[in-house]
Amino acid sequence: MSLFHTTVPTRHACLVYKNGALVTVLGSGRHRRVRKAEHVAVDLREQMFTTATQEVPTSDGLSVRATVAVRWAVADPVRFHEVSTDPVGTIYLAAQVALREQIAHLTLDQVVERGASAPTTGLTEAVAAVADRVGVVVPEVIVKDVLLPAEIRAAATDLVAAKQRGQARLEEARAETAALRSLANGAQLLDKHPALAQLRLVQALPPGARVSLQVGDADAGDD
Template sequence: MFKKVIIKNDERGLLFNKGSYVRHLQPGVYRHRPFSDDSVILQNVAKRFAVPNMEINLFLQDAKLIEELTIADVQDYEYVLHFEDGKFASLLTAGTYAFWNVMKKHTFIHVDIRNPELSAEIDCSLLPKLQSCIQTYEVASHETGLLFFNNVLQRELRPGKYFFWKGPTGVQVKTFDLRQQQLDMTGQEIMTEDKVTLRLNFVCQYKVVDPLKAFQIKSFEDQVYILLQLILREYVGTLKLDDLLRMKQEIATFVLSRLNEQSEHYGVQFNSAGLKDIILPGDIKDIMNTVLLAEKKAQANLITRREETASTRSLLNTAKLMDENGTLYRLKELEFLEKICEKIGTISLTGGGNLLEQLNSLLSVRTVEKP
């Protein structure tokens, strides 16, 4: 009795004899002798051509079989995007692949990953399906980026999202913030010319304008900090304490001018600078407070003496006027009498005479004859 093998329209058969490939079989019915060494492996033409535990090259010698296969040979330095009827199917890495072209049309895009940049023929809609072999970098709207391949600068990147193939070429993106930044120097100890050690709090604002120059400076922010420190020492070290306190408003102008002399070398633009605080040592602060207190007391005494002098001069002028004018003298007496009466609750009169006569007697008016 013969062994019957049925191959359907969506299948192909691979005939083996004693384990060795003989030829491929088209759809149909095949019969083999019961004790023959023939065997058939069925292949679904909707799937990739593959025979378990056998190299694909064993079958590529069959010209008839090759007519129904599409071969993709992927090198070690390649990725291959596989499409079935124009739709993305899979990503192929190094190796040899065969696909049945009976029911579907297979096309491929070969990518040389020695060049990490994605070519324009790669549709961006495919990127989510390629996450395992793609590395992503983002440059924010306030940043600029520098692109490096194997530590070699390629170009500057504008804000956006960038995709690169993972492969033998190392990709790096160094970003720089283009917004205005602030550098704070707090508690910086500096000695004045008269050997007084101060602590300064200083601040400056800057922004990166040449990312390449800034990148070429190792520990960029540390070096800018040291530059600011040296300029402050240069300024403060040439002044005595009193001069420094008197000219402290000029520190910012001097420092900003000196910083901008170096701005091109650092690839930055210094926009502003300012002194926040001058912190004196405890003993110097006590001395300064004592001096300030003495100055204020002296000013207060001077003001008091000035007011006393003015008051005395005013009294003298008033006395001269009253001495020269009897009516004015009399009015002044009545003014004082009014003030006295404001302090008195009741007035008791004894003796004769009317009220005016008694008050006149109290005042004891005497007429002074002029010489």
């Protein structure tokens, strides 16, 4: 910036005031400087902020801790500078209020089910309506984190563990049933075919064992 010219960077605007009144709005580039005027630079690039974690009550009287991220950019540099002394703070508050209102209509189970993937159309519209009054456009509001109370997290962990234990017991019971069915089938087969039973007995003997074969009825030799 020289004494006679001013340069406005890309994606910025410069508000020129003289005697307290707006004279013009300069876009990016090099401009002749207005004498005895005040120049206010406004950044038009997209920006983002994340709200602090806040306690938000659900419709069934419980509370969760949640945060949102807001993408925003200045659309009207004049309103952004003139309407509010803290335009970003205005949007920040709107995001917190909109988050509370959205979760207030959900039960804890619905919050757990949706989590950070909850629809944000209504949330974005509510924040964008407030932001428009201060010359800001809000393309998107994103729910970043939803933290459950400690006792709810513990209960959810216990429930998952119980389901896993139940599944393991079910698989064990299925395996035992299959084994018993196999043994029953084998017993029926051996009962129908005694020779197989004898063969199975011989196969089960340890190495080196002696086998004595008897042909016919043992009492027949006494006649």
